[in-house]
Amino acid sequence: MRICFDMDGTIANLYGVENWLEMLINKDETPYEKAEVLINMNSLARVLNKLQSKGYEIGIISWLAKNSNNDYDERVASAKRRWLAKHLHSVKFDFIEIVSYGTPKSFAATGRNDILFDDEAHNREEWTGVAYDVHNILEVLRTLP
Ligand SMILES: [Mg+2]
Numbered sequence: 001m002r003i004c005f006d007m008d009g010t011i012a013n014l015y016g017v018e019n020w021l022e023m024l025i026n027k028d029e030t031p032y033e034k035a036e037v038l039i040n041m042n043s044l045a046r047v048l049n050k051l052q053s054k055g056y057e058i059g060i061i062s063w064l065a066k067n068s069n070n071d072y073d074e075r076v077a078s079a080k081r082r083w084l085a086k087h088l089h090s091v092k093f094d095f096i097e098i099v100s101y102g103t104p105k106s107f108a109a110t111g112r113n114d115i116l117f118d119d120e121a122h123n124r125e126e127w128t129g130v131a132y133d134v135h136n137i138l139e140v141l142r143t144l145p
Helices: 020-025 030-034 041-053 070-087 121-126 137-142
Strands: 002-005 057-063 095-099 115-117 130-132
Touching: 020 030, 030 070, 041 057, 041 137, 057 070, 070 095, 115 137, 121 130
Parallel strands: 002 057, 002 115, 057 095, 115 130
Antiparallel strands: none
């Protein structure tokens, strides 16, 4: 069973970085790296490591920028990986999927019980498992068997 996380707007506060949109339009990847965390990362890491030891697979499914080319895609993907390494360094993700903007996230789902946390309603609706908004992420994770 998989537990999947979106990044932007879910665990990373991309939209809280000043001028983030202009910077992305100008193919500047730094907002992805500078984004603040949206939840307590020590608590998140602790619960994820516990769930992984119980057999859950933990992963990231995150989109590249809308305005992209190969060079920018590579820089954005690196920035996102650095963000994860910095803020969730103790979590050994089973998969990190950083895919083109708009890619339906259900490609990474393996079963009807797979969980997705995502701030975008469209992604939650498209998901074939169980999807949650960004509220109460830790509480949801702590109730998993
Ligand atoms: Mg998002």
